[in-house]
Amino acid sequence: MTPIHYLRCFAGITTREWLRFLNQRGRFFSALVRPLVWLAIFATGFHFVLGVSIIPPYETYIPYEVYIAPGLIAMVLLFNGMLISLSMVYDREMGSMRILMVSPLPRWFLLTAKLLAGVVLSVLQAYAFLLIALLWDIVPPLYGYITVLPALILSGLMMGALGLLLSSAIRQLENFASVMNFVIFPMFFASSALYPLWHVKEASLPLYYVCEANPFTHAVELIRFALYGRIEPVSTVVLVAATAIFLTLAVYGYDPAKGLMQRRAAE
């Protein structure tokens, strides 16, 4: 197998994800409606309740809608990451996963290709959200639309890798609901998406540490800084490390010699 074979394989996996995405237009709209509901209802409701002092990267007081926008972009990526997971579990239940797994290319590549294909879709939806968010006067500097791209890709990779890891551990499609309760909600709420961490620190020190350890917080902060052309180095390092760990564990989970597939068959 030469590099061109790898490239064709990646193109095939991406095309399939695109076709499935186009077949499920509702998925696109629900991915956008979810954060827009937060923006239109939650942010409006809390506009005068939650005050946001001047914190980096902002140089002046900002409306609450502007503060939570990066968190909502990260929410789009998080849900898409979980959709990668759902798609893997669905493929396993429907049998089409087997076709992927008996491909001659190595599994780490197949899983990474699947992850990258999902990230491409995630990033496009994040940009679609940013476009609609203009209606709420969420207007980052023009260069911010470009500088945010690497942050979106890295955050998308981290959440997609987490999705892949979860898919290797979830036995049945029915168990997927627990992902909502035990992954999505805790990750979102125990983060800096809705409130600055200094607020959390004042209220509860243990919760503050949980938020600091939560990779979702770092995705939010990386996006927040990147929208203003700035790099958040700690968040970058945390996201790169988290992506590497999640992806390595996912590849391990799908390895026929060591992972969960064999153990699952035994049950």
Added chain:
Amino acid sequence: MTDLPALSIEGLGHSFGPRRVLNNVSFSVAAGDFTVLLGLNGAGKTTLFSLATRLYVQRDGIIRIFGMDIRERASECLQRIGVVFQQPTLDLDLSVEHNLFYHAALHGLSHRETAQRIAMEIERVGLADQRRDKVRRLSGGQRRRVEIARCLLHRPRLLLLDEPTVGLDIASRQFMLDHMRRLCREEGIAALWATHLIDEVGEGAKVVVLHKGEVRAVGAAAQLLGQTRTPSMRAAFESLVQEERAAA
């Protein structure tokens, strides 16, 4: 390479926890052979296929594809294998054509090459008019034909077919059997056809009888009749299974 068996299994064993599902399984399939792996449900056929396609990794025994150990040269082995699993594996929401393109891409084929091969294979299974239909709209028999066309796209030299006719009507079953035998005869492809349906064992076929994870007999259908001194394949199979029971 052609002198080597397409598939060679030696001393293969496998356990799920304490449960032994395959025990010291050995047989081979030569190029151009249509070999029937005959066994009741639970005999270990699907586990054997999962090991031969590296969905599971075998720890006991050796599986060789054209002389290559699948543990050491998995990629090269998988390039030479075409598989039809017992469970349907098509994406129902994609068209026939898109399913085939996806499979070809997983094997690194170019778009142009794939388009030519799809046209040929889809014609051979009689589904040229349905190539743009979503798989969900096809009948069970048509879906199986698509899977047959798909498993041939990358020009494999060994086909592994795990109960491919389950749930099909008589005409579809006969089509599948005839098509597969023709491929073996005319193109020298080796096929291992797992089934629990005794009437799928043709006169010229080589048979491997698998029962409770063990090979009970290997040989041409006529040989097994002679060996068991029975008039039909059904009687031969029952005799082999009973022998096992008596021995137990």
